[in-house]
Amino acid sequence: MKKFINAKPNRTATILLGLLPFALLILVYMIGSDARLAINPSDKLLPSFSHMGESMMRMAFEPSRRTGDYLFWQDTLSSLTRLGAGVLIAACIGLLIGTLTGSLPYISASFSPLLTVISLVPPLALLPILFIVVGLGEVSKIALIAIGITPFIARDIQGRTKEIPSEQLVKAQTLGASTSQILIRVILPQIMPKLIDAVRLSLGAGWLFLIAAEAIASTDGLGYRIFLVRRYLSMDVILPYVAWITLLAFLVDYLLRKANQRLFPWNAEVNS
Known part of the structure; x- marks a missing residue:
């Protein structure tokens, strides 16, 4: 048996x-x-599923009496825009810092300790500072997401860069490649699929920072709506919104994974 x-x-x-x-x-x-x-x-x-369905039909297909917007779709658009902007900024900064600190010893000696310290700072503790410095608008919400996940992406890319076989760098130098050419033509192509993986892993934290920022200071968004209706114990809205956030997170992760496979098919073959 x-x-x-x-x-x-x-x-x-x-x-x-x-x-x-x-x-x-x-x-x-x-x-x-x-x-x-x-x-x-x-x-x-x-609440029953029928009650939750009625509430979501009202929010998705009936315009608000106050603003005229379809609240469900407006909340979704606002949240995804903030999340996308914050993650994009974090990915660009994390790629730059991680690649340089992972490949250039002098840069690593200068900035790696600072990167380690910054990664230990709780991002939510910086939210009041962001509100004071840049106000309660969109910038503070996007900045919180970027600040929250940039250190994670940077440290992951730093580690991935150091994993590149030194033989490749030696061969490139033997062929006369400069430092910038090695960074752009040898290291960067191998790091890009790792960047997408790092972004995928950081999305959970990105959603957390987004919901926190929207809950504290916002006029729309998925997190704002959840914390707005909680005072009325509107579980018929809260539960579907939580399920919708979960579905969106799954879809974004799925699309990133498929994009990684389509853009860098050789990476899947190397990992298999």
């Missing part, structure tokens, strides 16, 4: 087993919701 540790599910079983925990969570929620609503039909803690 085959040992269980050696047993591997086929493709169909893998899909079913992956869906099983979600189905169980939905079932447990439905049972709990039905039990609470049976006792108190106006209970807000565990």
Whole structure:
């Protein structure tokens, strides 16, 4: 008899087993919701799926009486714009710092200790400072995301750069390549797929900083809406918004992974 540790599910079983925990969570929620609503039909803690659907249909397809916007889509657009801008800035700065500190010993000796110290500073502790310095507008929210994940990306790229075989650098120098040519034509192409991986790993923290900034000072956004309706115990809005954020995070990660495979197919072959 085959040992269980050696047993591997086929493709169909893998899909079913992956869906099983979600189905169980939905079932447990439905049972709990039905039990609470049976006792108190106006209970807000565990709203029914139909109630959540009605609330989201209203927010997604009925314009706001105050602004005329479709709140759900406006919140989504605002949050994704802030997240995208912050992550893009962090990726560019992290790539520059990580590549230079990972490949140039003098730069590494000068800036690596500073990078280590900055990475230990809790980004959320800097939020009041950002509000004071740049105000409560979009800049402070984008800056928090960038500041929060740049050290992680930079340190990851630094480590990846140091992993490049020294033989490649020696060969390039033997062929007469300058420092800038080695950086651009030898190191950078090998680092780009690693950058996408670093961005993927940092997105969880990026969402955290985005929600925190929107919750404290904003007039729209997914995080703003969640913290706005919490005072009314509107779980019929909060739960779908949390699920939507989770879905968006999954989709962004999926698109980045597919982009990495399409742009740098050789990287997948090297890692396989």
